[in-house]
Amino acid sequence: MQIAIGSDHAGFKMKEDIKDWLLDEGYQVKDFGTDSENSVDYPDFAEKTSKNVADGDSELGILICGTGIGMAISANKVKGIRAARCQDGYSARMARAHNNANILTFGSRVIGIELAKDVVMAYLNTDYAGGRHQRRVDKIDNIAEEMK
Template sequence: MWAPMKIAIASDHAALDLKADLREWLIELGHEVADLGPDTADSVDYPDFGYLLAGVVAEGTVDRGIALCGSGIGISMAVNRNAAVRCALVSEPVSARLCREHNDANVIAMGARLIGPDMAKACIEAFLQSEFEGGRHQRRVDKLSNPS
């Protein structure tokens, strides 16, 4: 499979069950998982958890991040507010692989209302197993953090 990593996972209330399922699965695979919340199904604001996730990824506290909300859209927007983080919204493994290989994504986002646990796991496997290709992609990735 792949080498164990430190992975942060965060969601909003809509993705609480998917987050719990994915957290346990990742731990079973030998990864160290930082669950950034939430811990209950009470309504929360996805930007709060997206910003928290982006912060630990940007600090280098974890190797990769997984962001979840109802659609994946809102939390991915929040995560991408941090210039050190590249979050890709994915719904199938090809995009999850390509966001690593071509865009050096360090976070993926998925929508719990749009993707089931098995597809989410397939996306995570592709994301964690893939490496950034560099080369012709590097200058483009550099522009994501330094747009001027």
């Protein structure tokens, strides 16, 4: 599975740690930056990462900033993206199982690296449940379509 990953300056160190860990776990990782702790604008990296997922080049994505909020807001502007900000394993599992979230966001200033790894594993190891949830996901996607 290929995972797209991106961050701003606040999430850079955690992005690097998560990326290295995912590679060690056998995942393919495509890094969309940033490449340092120098101040950048998070929407730029959310857009690049999200477009890669929306285009189907990567199966899922991870975005990290200080809180995860800005990345989630930005990612959800890209057609076809359902980004969820999660700070615990249960939320990450439900985001995948019920909402078919294809981007996970979280904040490096909010959770530590070990919890972040738990959240990422919960997210990656949960499949979309479909069924009764598909009707709702379709409605979310239709809202995005109507707004274009």
